[in-house]
Amino acid sequence: MSTLAASPAREEAGTGRPRGPRRVRLQQLLAAGTLVLIFLAFSIASPTIFPTWGNIVTILYSTVVIGLLALGATFVITTAGIDLSVGTGMALCAVMSGMFIVNWGIPVPLGIVLAILFGGLIGLINGVSVAILDLPPFIATLAMMMVASGLALVISGAAPIYFEAPSYMGFSTGTIIPSIPNAVLVLALAAVIAAVLMSRTLLGRYATAIGSNQEAAELAGVAVKKWLMIVYIVGGLFTGLAGVMISARLGSAQPATGMGYELDAIAAVVIGGTSLSGGRGTIVGTMIGALIISVLTNGLQILSIPQEWQDVLLGAVILVAVFIDRLRRRAERTA
Amino acid sequence: MSTLAASPAREEAGTGRPRGPRRVRLQQLLAAGTLVLIFLAFSIASPTIFPTWGNIVTILYSTVVIGLLALGATFVITTAGIDLSVGTGMALCAVMSGMFIVNWGIPVPLGIVLAILFGGLIGLINGVSVAILDLPPFIATLAMMMVASGLALVISGAAPIYFEAPSYMGFSTGTIIPSIPNAVLVLALAAVIAAVLMSRTLLGRYATAIGSNQEAAELAGVAVKKWLMIVYIVGGLFTGLAGVMISARLGSAQPATGMGYELDAIAAVVIGGTSLSGGRGTIVGTMIGALIISVLTNGLQILSIPQEWQDVLLGAVILVAVFIDRLRRRAERTA
Amino acid sequence: GRSREDVTHIALVSKGFQHQFWQAVRRGARAEADENGVVLTFEGPPAETDVEAQITMLQNAVTRNPDALGLAALDSRAAALALDEAHSKGIPVVAFDSGVDSDIPLATVATDNAAAAKEAAKHMCELIDGTGQVGIVAHDQVSLSGTDRRDGFLAGLEEYGSGVEALEVQYGEGDQAKSADIARSMVTAHPDLKGLFGTNEGSAIGVLKGVEESGRTDLAVIGFDSGRAQVEAIRSGEMAGAVTQDPMQMGRLTVRTAIEALAGKKVEKMIDTGFLWYDADNIDSDDVQRAVYL
Amino acid sequence: MTDPQRASDPEGELLLEVRGAVKTFPGVRALSGMRLDLHAGEVLALVGENGAGKSTLMKVLTGVHRPDAGEFRYLGRPLRVSGPLDAARQGLAIIHQELNLIPALTVAQNIFLRREHPAAGLFTRPRDLEARTRDLLDRLGMDLDPSARAEDLTVAQQQMVEIAKALSFDARVLVMDEPTAALNETEAAALHALIRDFVTPRTGVVFISHRMEELRGLADRVQVIRDGEYVDDFPMAGATLDEVVTKMVGRPVDTSGRAHAPRDAPPEGEDRPVLLAVEHLRSEPLVHDVSFELREGEILGFAGLMGAGRTETARALIGSLPRQRGEVRLRGRPVAFRSPAQAARAGIGYLPEDRKRLGLMLESSVLANMELSALGSRFQRAGLVRRADARQAAEEQASALRIRTPHLEQPIKNLSGGNQQKAVIGRWLMRESDVLIFDEPTRGIDVGAKEEIHSLLEELAAQGRSLIVISSELPEVLRLAHRVVVMAEGRVTGVLEAADADPESVMRLAAVEEAPAHPRTTDPDPAPERGRTDAPATTEGHR
Ligand SMILES: Nc1ncnc2c1ncn2[C@@H]1O[C@H](COP(=O)(O)OP(=O)(O)OP(=O)(O)O)[C@@H](O)[C@H]1O
Ligand SMILES: Nc1ncnc2c1ncn2[C@@H]1O[C@H](COP(=O)(O)OP(=O)(O)OP(=O)(O)O)[C@@H](O)[C@H]1O
Ligand SMILES: [Mg+2]
C-alpha cells in the first residue's frame, strides 16, 4: 500500500489522526469562547452586579432544568432524532413525584427514583413509537408532548401538588457545599455521567453511528431498534430528573408548566454544536449552549432591558452565536 | 424503450409507467380515508350536531389559520428545513397590517398586500440565515421566532390594534358565497396555488431535489441558495396571509398570540405525509393533515370531553393516524 | 447599569406581561412611578403557568438590589426563597394582584377574583332568569386567577341560579381565536345554551367572536376585564356586561405603597382595589371609566 | 499467471454452493434460478451486465436480503445467516458495492463496530481498539490512521478500510463487489496483491468487477451471469475478452475500441479554436496550480493518481469549490463561476465521481433524477414544468442509454449501480451544453454499457461538444482522449498528444516522486495488451 502512503490524500489522513479528537476539543474551547465573550460583555455593562458570585450562582441555578433536559436531548438528537416531549414530560414527572411522595407517602428518596424512572417510561414509549412503529420522531414526541400535558392535569386534578418534606426541597435548594445549591451539583454530576455515556460507552458510539448512517449501522450489525429505544429511555430519565429538580425548586409540582422548555433545550443542544442531522453530539457543547442561554436571559434582566426587547436581543444573539460557530467550523474544515 | 422491454422487469414494465403518479393519488386518497374515518366516528358519537353543515363550516373556519401556516411550512419542510417562526411571525404580520391600515391609514387592499409582503420579508431573513449564512434552519427560525414575538410587542406598544374598516373584517367573515365565510375561500384558493407551485413549477421540483440531496442538486446545476431563499420567502408570504386572516377574524391584531401555532402547523404537514427529512412534499396531504387536527379538536369539544382529556386523545389519535399512514406506505413499498 | 444612589428603583415582578390586564397594571404603575420620579421595571413570564420563569425573574430582580419590590406571585411557596433573600437584604416587598402567603410583604394590593366572578354569575343568572345551560370559557386551568374566577363563577351559579346548568368548562389559553372556536363548538353542541362567560379579556373577546360567527343573537355573553373590544361590545349590546378589576389602580397603589414604605410611612396591610360590574347602563359613569382600560 | 506458485485448483474443498437461487423485488426479478460454486484456493470472477444480479446474489448470500427460493450450502452445510455480521462471524465476509462505512466514526471504530469488547458490556476501550486496529493494518500492510474519521478519507482509503474490516474476520470466503471501481490502476494493483495474500488452500474469493483487464491477472475462474440467470463458467486462462463479453451481453460485441489504443487519428488539434482556457487555477488544499486548454470538439483526458486533484480541479472550475487564484476563459471571455448553476447556464456540465453522495437523489424516482438538470433550460415555460415533454425526453434518453428499470417512477435507489450511473449521465445529456466534464464516467459500468458510453462520448465530441474525461482507468483515458492532461499533487505535470500517450509516459508523469514504483511497466507487446497488463505490471513493481 506504499502508494497510499505516498499520495497527498494519505497526508490528509495523516493529519487526520489527531484531527478528530483535537478538532472537537478545539471547537468546544472556542464555543466556550463565545460564552466567555457574552459574559465579559455583561460584566462591563454591569460591573457591580452581573459578575458577582451571587449572580453567578443565580445563573447556574437557572440553568439546571434546561441543562438537564438538554443533556437528555443531546443523545436523541445525536441519533438524528428529536424529542419534543421533554417539556410537558418534565411536568408530568414532577406531578408523579408529587403523587408518589405526597399522595402515596412513599419515602422521598424512593419517590425521587420512581419519578426519574417514570421519565424513563415516557422515553420508552417514545422509543417504541420511533424504533418499533417507525414513526417520525418529531411527530411521535409531539403527540407524547400533548398526552403528557394532558395526563399531568388529569393526574394532579389540575392543581399544584405541594411537597411537605423539607428534604425534597433540600434536594434542589440545600447546599452540601456552602453557597452552591445542590441543584447545581446535580446538574454537574448529570453532565459528567452524560459525557461518559456519550464518549466512553457503546451507547454514545452507537447513537453516533445511527445518526451518522442508520442503514450502514444496521448492515454492520448494530441493533438499531434496541439502541434507539435505549437512547430515548436515557433521554426520558434526564426528563424525569428535570421534573424532580424543578418541583424541588418550586416546592410544588406545577402540572401546567413545561410547554416551551423543549425548544429551549433543543436550542441549547444546537448552540452547543450538536448537529440536528445527527452523527455528531457533544455534551460539553450542550452545557455551554445551556449556559449561553441562561447567561443571556439573566444579563438582559440584570440590565433591566424592557422585556419586549429581551426576546428580540435573545433571538439576535443566538443567531450570531451559532453563526460564529459556523464560521469557525468552516475555517477548521479548510484549515 | 427497447431495453425496458428486454429487461427482466418486463412483466411489470407495462403496468409500470403510469404507476408512480397513480400511487401518489392512491396514498392521498387513503390519507383522506383516515380523515373520513375520524369524521364518521364523531358523526356516530354525535349524530345530531357534529355532521351538521353549520358545524362543518365551523371546522373549516377554524382550519384557516393553521392551514395557511401549514401550506407555507410544507415547502420549507420539503427542502428538509423547518420554520419555527411562522407562529409569532404571523402575529407580527398581523401587527404590521394594523400599523399599515390603522395607524398609517393605508387603504385596506394595499395594506393587506403590504402585510403579506412583510411576511415575505421575514421569510427572506430566514432564507438568508439558512441559505447564505448556512445556519441550521431549526435554530435560525427559532431565533426569528423570538425576534418576531418581541417586535410584535414593541411595534404595537404591547397593545392590540383594532381595525375599523368593515371591509377588512369582511375579508375573513364576509360571505361572497352564501354560508361559506370568505376565509374558507381564501384557504381553498391558497391551497390550489400551493398545489400548483409544488407539483407544476420549478419551485416544487427544486425544493424536492434540494430536500433529497442538496449537494447533488447543487452539482446538477440547481441554484440551491437562490431556490432555498425563494422557498423561505414563499413560506413567509403564507405566514403573512395567515396574519391578515387571523387579525381580520378577530377584528384586531393581537401582538401576544402565535406562540405554539408553529408546532400545530408542522404537525399538520407531517400528518399529511410530508417527510421532515425532506424530498417529499404533498399539499393535498397537508390540507388533510390540517383538517384532521381541526376535526379532532372540534369533535372533542362538541362531545364536551374535559379539556385535559382532549390533549391526551388528540395526541393519541395523531400517533395512530401517522402510524396507519406508515403502515400504508410500507404496504405500498412491498406491493 | 445606571447610577443607583440618587434615583429610587422599584421592581415589579408580575404574573404576566403580554396580556392586556398586565399591560394595564404596568401603565398604572409607570404613571405613579413617573409622578414620583421613581425608576420602574416591570417583568412577567410569558404565561401564568411559567412558575419557574417567574422565580428566575424574581431572583434576578432581587439580585439587582432594587429599593423596593412588588410581586404578584404565581405560587407563594415557590417565591419563598427569593422573598427571604429580599427580606434579608432589607428590600421592602409589596404583594399585588393576589396575596402571597408569607409575612414578608408589608402590604398586599389585591382584588378578589372569586368574588368578582361571583358577581358576574349573579348577573348571568338574572339575564337568563335562573334557568338553562351556561358555558364557561376559562383562560387557564391551574393558575390562581384562572381557577378563582372559574370556581367563583360556578359558586355564583349555584347560589343565584338554582335551575342553571354549567357545561363542562373549556380552556382557551386566553387566545382569542382558540376561545372563539371553543365558543362556537359550545353553541353548536348545545342548541339551547343560554349564556357564555369568558374569564379574561382574551377569553371574553373569543366568546364574543364565536357567538357572533355562530349567528346567535339571543345569548347572554358576560366577560371579564375590559379592553376596547369588550367596552364597545357592551355599548353595542352584543355583550351583556362584564366585571372589571381596576388594574391600573392596582399598579398605581402597588408603587405608591412601596414609596410610602420606603418613606417609612405606615402602610395598610390589606388594600383591596376592588372590582365592579359594568354594562350598557353604567358604562359611562366615572368610576367605570376610571376602571376600564382600552 | 502473475503468480505461478498458486495454480488454480477447482478440486479444492467446495466452500460455497448455490442452486436455484431466486430473488424478486417489486417489479424486478433480480435472480431466477441462479447457481454458483466457489472452491477453496480460487478467485472466482463474477461478471455480468449492470443489473444482471451480481450484487443481489451476494447480498442474498450474506444475509442482507432474504432469498425467495434456492439451496445455499456453505462448507458443505446448509447456510443459515441472520445478517451480514452473523455471516462475517461465520467466515463469510462481504465488501459491498456501495461503501458502507459510518462517516462520523473513526477507522478503528468502523472496523470493529459491534466487536468492541466493551468493558462491563458497556464501556469502550479506545486504546485497546487502536492497538487491535494497528495490528490489523500492519498485518495487511495498510498505512491508514486508526483514529482518522471515515468522512475525512478519500474514496480509495474508505475502500481500504472496508477491506481491512472484511479481513479482520478470519474469513473463509471473501466477497468483493466491484472493489476496484473507485480505484485507479496503482491502488487496484495493491488490492490485487492483498487478495493474492488472502487466498490460501482453505479460503476463496468471489470478485465482482466490470474491469475485464484486471480479471486476467487475478481470477482463476470466471462465471458469467445474465438477467439473473447462470450463463456459463470457465477457467480464466484460455478465455478471451470477446468470449466473456459476448456471453455477458448475449450478443457479439465489438471490443476493438480498447484493442487498439491510442486512437489513430487525433483530429488536427492546433487549428481548432480554444473553447475553455484555464490558467494557474488554485484551490487549496488539493489544487495548487493547474493550467490547460480545451478545444472545440475535443476530448481532453485527465489522468493521475488518487488525490491528484483532478476532481477538485473540475469542481473549482465550475464553482463548487472555492478558488484562491487563477483565470478561466470561456470563448476568450473571462468567467468566474460562483456556483455550478452559473457554470451550467454558461454551458458547462459536471458529472460527479461519487455517485451515491454527490450524484443521486436516492429517494426520488429515476425520472426526477434524470430531468433535474434540464428542467430550467428545456422543460419549463414561465416557471411551469412541461411534464409531458420532460417524461418524453427522459424516456428517450433512458432507452438510448439502455437503462434497466421497470419504469421511470421507480425509486432510483432500486436500480443497480451501473444503471444509476447511466441515469446520472443521462441527466447531463438531456441538457444542451458545450462543455461536459465527466468525472469517472464509467465507474461501475459493465463492458457493454461502457462501450456504448465511450462511443457516445465520441459522438458528442464529433457533434462539436468539448469533453473533459477524468478517469482513473488509464485505458479509458488513452482510448478516448485526443490529448491527455496528467496531474500529480494538484499540478499539471504534462500534456500529451494522443499519439505520444501510452501508459509508461503517463505513469511517469503521474507518479512524480514514485519513480521506482514503475520500472517494469515496459511490457512485451504494448499495443493489444497494454490496458490489461498494466495493472499487474505496476503491482510487480511493488513486490
Ligand atoms: N432493493 C431493490 N429493490 C428493487 N429492485 C432492486 C433492488 N436491488 C436490486 N434491484 C434490481 O435487481 C436487479 C439486479 O440488481 P443488482 O444490483 O444485483 O445488479 P448488479 O449485477 O449488481 O448490477 P451492477 O453491475 O450495476 O452493480 C436490478 O434490475 C436492480 O434494479
Ligand atoms: N467520497 C469522497 N469524500 C471525500 N472526498 C472525496 C470523495 N471522493 C473524492 N474525494 C476527493 O477526491 C480526491 C480523490 O478522490 P478519488 O478517491 O476519487 O481519487 P481521484 O478521483 O483519482 O482523485 P482526483 O480526482 O482528486 O485526482 C480525494 O483526495 C478527496 O479529496
Ligand atoms: Mg452491483
Ligand SMILES: [Mg+2]
Ligand atoms: Mg476524482
